[in-house]
Amino acid sequence: MTLHSEGHALAISATGVDHDYGKRPALHGVDLSVAAGEMVAVTGPSGSGKSTLLHALSGVLRPGEGEVRLGEHVVTSMSEDARSRLRRTDVGVLFQFGQLIDELTLAENVALPLLLERRKRDDALATAKAWLARVDVVDLADELPGEVSGGQAQRVALARALVTNPGVLFADEPTGALDSRAGDSAMELISDIAAEEGLTVVLVTHDARIAAYADREVVLRDGRVDADESVGAR
Numbered sequence: 725m726t727l728h729s730e731g732h733a734l735a736i737s738a739t740g741v742d743h744d745y746g747k748r749p750a751l752h753g754v755d756l757s758v759a760a761g762e763m764v765a766v767t768g769p770s771g772s773g774k775s776t777l778l779h780a781l782s783g784v785l786r787p788g789e790g791e792v793r794l795g796e797h798v799v800t801s802m803s804e805d806a807r808s809r810l811r812r813t814d815v816g817v818l819f820q821f822g823q824l825i826d827e828l829t830l831a832e833n834v835a836l837p838l839l840l841e842r843r844k845r846d847d848a849l850a851t852a853k854a855w856l857a858r859v860d861v862v863d864l865a866d867e868l869p870g871e872v873s874g875g876q877a878q879r880v881a882l883a884r885a886l887v888t889n890p891g892v893l894f895a896d897e898p899t900g901a902l903d904s905r906a907g908d909s910a911m912e913l914i915s916d917i918a919a920e921e922g923l924t925v926v927l928v929t930h931d932a933r934i935a936a937y938a939d940r941e942v943v944l945r946d947g948r949v950d951a952d953e954s955v956g957a958r
């Protein structure tokens with residue numbers, strides 16, 4: 725089964741993005757461009773605005789000022805409903821903890837985004853299993869999340885993030901809860917899938933070793949882009 729019909733990576737651009745939480749400033753005049761198919765790591769000290777930037781780029785949050793584009797979509801001009809829909813169909817999200825639903829099998833967890841899009845159950849489960857195979861855990865399809873390791877659960881979360889064939893993956897500390905071996909293995913998998921499927925990836929990490937998997941590293945400091953340079957380590 726072909727998992728992706730064709731590469732459809734989305735370019736990302738942020739221009740003059742400012743955001744405050746009440747009186748607390750989080751982002752100031754952030755400009756960032758990510759080419760389709762590129763992998764960018766966002767690093768910086770705690771509180772520098774990394775998660776806020778990820779939320780602004782993925783349309784979870786509408787920044788106070790500035791423009792965000794995902795492909796041809798001007799995310800900052802879209803309604804909340806339109807942004808939610810875009811996130812369900814074109815954007816994959818991966819968190820530090822996989823956030824799998826404990827009562828559902830791994831295959832059902834991966835199928836969930838398709839079921840929410842009203843795909844037929846058999847079809848959704850077949851696609852979910854193809855993704856579980858892609859991330860090397862298909863033999864665990866009928867297990868519950870509580871029965872697998874942290875590294876395996878994170879692979880399942882990756883499969884769930886990608887099952888709708890998004891053009892971009894946003895990952896917030898995706899290896900933060902894993903030991904270094906499981907973290908490396910998760911990053912190798914993300915890099916391989918991104919290269920093969922032509923996926924754009926924006927990854928928040930505080931770990932320089934994890935950032936080295938990216939094409940480029942963007943360093944935030946006090947809500948501003950402090951450095952933006954190629955990593956060249958892939």
Ligand SMILES: Nc1ncnc2c1ncn2[C@@H]1O[C@H](COP(=O)(O)OP(=O)(O)OP(=O)(O)O)[C@@H](O)[C@H]1O
Pocket residue numbers: 745748749750768769770771772773774775776777930
């Ligand atoms: N929901 C919120 N309400 C109020 N302030 C917030 C909220 N989220 C973040 N902040 C503040 O905005 C600033 C940027 O936070 P953000 O979480 O984006 O930083 P970060 O670089 O991701 O931090 P960390 O590495 O600790 O996760 C911080 O001063 C933080 O306290």
